[in-house]
Amino acid sequence: MTKGTCPLTTGQIIDEYFIENRTRLLELAAFLERLDRSADGVDATNDFRMAAFRRALQMIASNAPDKMDQVQLLFSDPTTEPREQLDTKSASGAWNPASEVA
Amino acid sequence: MYYIEMHAHMVSRTTDDYRDMAMAGCVAVSEPAFWAGWDRSSADGFEDYFRQLTEFEPKRAAQASIRHVTWLCLNPKEGEDRTLAAEVLKRIPKYLDRPNVVGIGEIGLNRVTRNEIATLNDHVQLALNSNQLILIHTPHLEDKYKGTRVTIENLQKMKGLRANRVLIDHAEEHTVNMILEAGFYTGFTLYPNTKVSAARAVDMVEKYGTERITVSSACDWGPSVPTAVPQLMLEMRRRGHSEEIIRKIVFENPLEFLLQSGKFELPRLGIQAALRSIAAAT
Numbered sequence: 547m548t549k550g551t552c553p554l555t556t557g558q559i560i561d562e563y564f565i566e567n568r569t570r571l572l573e574l575a576a577f578l579e580r581l582d583r584s585a586d587g588v589d590a591t592n593d594f595r596m597a598a599f600r601r602a603l604q605m606i607a608s609n610a611p612d613k614m615d616q617v618q619l620l621f622s623d624p625t626t627e628p629r630e631q632l633d634t635k636s637a638s639g640a641w642n643p644a645s646e647v648a
Numbered sequence: 649m650y651y652i653e654m655h656a657h658m659v660s661r662t663t664d665d666y667r668d669m670a671m672a673g674c675v676a677v678s679e680p681a682f683w684a685g686w687d688r689s690s691a692d693g694f695e696d697y698f699r700q701l702t703e704f705e706p707k708r709a710a711q712a713s714i715r716h717v718t719w720l721c722l723n724p725k726e727g728e729d730r731t732l733a734a735e736v737l738k739r740i741p742k743y744l745d746r747p748n749v750v751g752i753g754e755i756g757l758n759r760v761t762r763n764e765i766a767t768l769n770d771h772v773q774l775a776l777n778s779n780q781l782i783l784i785h786t787p788h789l790e791d792k793y794k795g796t797r798v799t800i801e802n803l804q805k806m807k808g809l810r811a812n813r814v815l816i817d818h819a820e821e822h823t824v825n826m827i828l829e830a831g832f833y834t835g836f837t838l839y840p841n842t843k844v845s846a847a848r849a850v851d852m853v854e855k856y857g858t859e860r861i862t863v864s865s866a867c868d869w870g871p872s873v874p875t876a877v878p879q880l881m882l883e884m885r886r887r888g889h890s891e892e893i894i895r896k897i898v899f900e901n902p903l904e905f906l907l908q909s910g911k912f913e914l915p916r917l918g919i920q921a922a923l924r925s926i927a928a929a930t
Contacts, residue, residue, distance in 0.1 A: 551854040553888040562886065563847075614851075618822035622793035629761040632728040637759075637789035 574603075598640035649891065650917070651877050651898035652676045652906070654835055655754070655783075655817060655864035658705055658716070659697075665867070665874040670712040672878040675914055677709055678864075678906065679718045680754035680783050683725035685869055691735040694722060698739075702746040715914055717906065719753035719783045720744070727758065727767035737770055744778055750909035751775065753783025754817060757795040760787065765802060772806050781909050782814040784832075786823065788842055796823040800830050813908055815862065820844055824852055833860045833905050838876035839867075846876070846883040853884075858893055862902045 554562065581590040590596045602617045610616055623641040633645060651673050658666070658679050669677070679701060688694055701718040709716035720743055722736040743749060752775040757764045775782045784803075787795035799816065803809055811831030819827055819834040820843070827834045836849040844852075849863055865876035873879065877898055884894045906912040 548855045552851075614821045614848075618820060619793065621790050622822065623760075623790050625794060626797070628765055628798065629759055631763070632759055632761050635725060635758065637787065637791050639789045641790040 594642045594644065595638060595640040649673050649881060649895060649898070650675045651881070652678065652902040653864055653874075653877055654678050654815075654862045654902045654905075655680060655837065655866045656874065657682050657866070657868035658709065659700055660869040661867055661874055663708060663711065666709055666712040666714055669874050670714055672875045674714055674877070675917060676715040676717065676902075676906075676912075678750070678783075678902070679705060679716065680785075681719055681721045681723060682754060682785075682868065683723045687726055687729075688732075691732065691739055694736045695739055698743050702743055702748055706748045713916060715912075715916075717748045717750045717909075717912060719751050719781075720749060721752050721755045721771055722767065723754060724756045724758040724764060724768070724785050724787070727755075727764040728761055730763050730766060733767040733770065737774060740774065741778060744780065747911060750906055750911055751781030751783055753781075753815075754785040755782070756785035756799055757787050758791070760791055760795045760798055765798065768799070769802060769806070772803065772809065776806065776808050781905070782809075784814060784816045786816060786818045788818075792818070792820060793822050796826060800826060800832075803832075804830065812860075815905055817864075818843060818866070819852075821848070821852060824856055828856060828860060833862065833901070835862045835864055837864055837866045838873070838880055839865065840871050840873070846880040849880055850883050850887060850889070853893075853897060858896045858901070860901065860905075861897060862905065863897055 552559065581596075584590075591600065598621050601620050605613050605616050605620060621640045653669060653674050653676070656677050656679055658677055681697065681701060688697070698720055701720070705718065706716040720740050722733050727733060740752070752771050755768055755771040757768060772782060774780075784799060786792055786799060796816065796819075803814065812833065815833040815835055816827045817835040818837045824834060836852060837843040838846055838849060843866065853861060863877055863880050865872060865874055867874040867876070881894050881898060884897075903912075
């Protein structure tokens with residue numbers, strides 16, 4: 547943690563950024579509620595992306611001083627070996643452990 | 649304030665975008681070769697693209713008084729095809745002497761496959777053999793952390809590679825430190841949804857300092873903002889950062905890096921002596 551590197555005071559940061567981050571929080575709540583109202587009613591928690599998402603929410607709410615790095619790592623592929631061949635062109639936003647099964 | 653757009657895919661943008669960037673202070677654009685959103689069918693397709701980057705785009709940029717420089721390669725999204733990569737790599741050298749070519753890029757990994765790594769290494773070797781700067785793309789989203797680690801490990805094995813002649817781009821919170829600690833330049837990409845916002849980029853500047861850090865819009869054919877760098881400048885001012893620090897990030901650092909190519913100049917500004925003094929100090 548690099549305390550004191552932002553030129554703004556705590557009060558100034560809240561004054562400047564509270565409203566836009568309140569909006570982001572409401573968007574998150576709306577997204578999660580939308581999943582509960584899905585047409586097929588499938589439980590989203592079984593999706594690997596949403597599993598990572600839930601873990602990230604817990605990290606955000608924690609007191610971890612490096613929560614930004616930790617959230618990034620929660621979505622990241624932790625393996626070190628290259629893939630033998632291309633599986634898909636595009637990333638999906640969260641690492642899928644099942645994709646590593648040969 | 650003048651700024652240098654370090655990474656923009658202007659072939660996908662309009663002439664109006666060049667004008668808007670110029671009005672916002674942009675004096676130079678650095679355009680890496682990239683994926684067109686679909687795979688090219690032959691090496692001939694790449695040659696047409698290289699001609700566009702070295703003949704047509706510099707003229708279009710000049711209409712807005714913007715200096716255009718470019719980087720050539722077969723991009724990471726097509727790096728899995730080793731046969732095509734070998735053919736394209738054979739054709740790149742004849743373009744390297746063109747006046748606006750500053751290096752090889754954006755090369756790197758996409759899904760971190762063995763073929764992609766081989767194609768990356770072939771490009772790096774071409775750059776080393778021809779004394780070119782290198783611009784590295786790092787993978788998106790969940791692949792970024794692993795891809796950046798593997799990229800750095802591979803680069804560090806390349807004989808004769810000097811870290812200060814390589815910019816590893818699209819850094820984020822979990823990769824910036826490993827890039828800077830290894831001595832490379834880096835870039836924060838101000839791109840909606842899949843990369844970083846201006847606020848997060850400024851957070852990283854506050855945490856990691858200003859040395860060897862650049863920013864860019866990476867504007868392309870997707871949802872993106874050609875004037876994202878001026879938006880970062882506004883974000884820095886919003887927090888009370890000095891004009892000197894802003895200028896270092898948006899102008900001096902990219903300038904220092906690009907001057908190493910031996911081809912970068914901004915004659916219209918009449919500041920050649922100042923540019924050389926910055927280069928001499930690095």
